[in-house]
Amino acid sequence: MNPRTVKCAFSLAGLALSLALGNGCAVFGEKGCDKEITMRDLPAAVKPLAEKEVAGCKIIEVEQEMKDGKVIYAITYDQAGTKMEVEYLADGTLLSKGKE
Numbered sequence: 001m002n003p004r005t006v007k008c009a010f011s012l013a014g015l016a017l018s019l020a021l022g023n024g025c026a027v028f029g030e031k032g033c034d035k036e037i038t039m040r041d042l043p044a045a046v047k048p049l050a051e052k053e054v055a056g057c058k059i060i061e062v063e064q065e066m067k068d069g070k071v072i073y074a075i076t077y078d079q080a081g082t083k084m085e086v087e088y089l090a091d092g093t094l095l096s097k098g099k100e
Contacts, residue, residue, distance in 0.1 A: 033066040039075075045092035046073050053086050053097070054079075076100055 039062055042050055050073070058078040065072045072095060074087045087095040 035064045037062050037064050037073075042073055043090045043092075045090065046088045049088060049092055049094070050075050050086065057084075 039047065039050065039059065041064075042062070054075055054077045060076040060078060060083065061074075062076075063074045065074055071090055072087050073090065074085055076083065076085045078084070083100045084098065085100040086097045089095060
């Protein structure tokens with residue numbers, strides 16, 4: 001094999017690896033795909049519901065997650081000393097609510 005062909009093959013392999021690592025959720029499953037966001041980043045259908053749910057509480061964390069192939073928005077908050085979590089789909093559907 002000539003050196004140019006080898007260099008091209010390594011470049012393509014590097015590109016494939018970069019794409020795989022950059023799109024880890026789709027390529028390797030859903031673990032490690034949580035992304036910390038802010039309340040401002042929530043979808044329009046979720047934001048008013050989440051704001052009402054956590055009104056008066058301390059927000060601990062807001063995340064965009066992948067579960068069962070769906071994008072989930074999870075808000076972890078402190079409600080009178082109890083760590084709580086509420087999860088929504090992007091369309092505003094409530095998935096879960098309770099102690100974390």
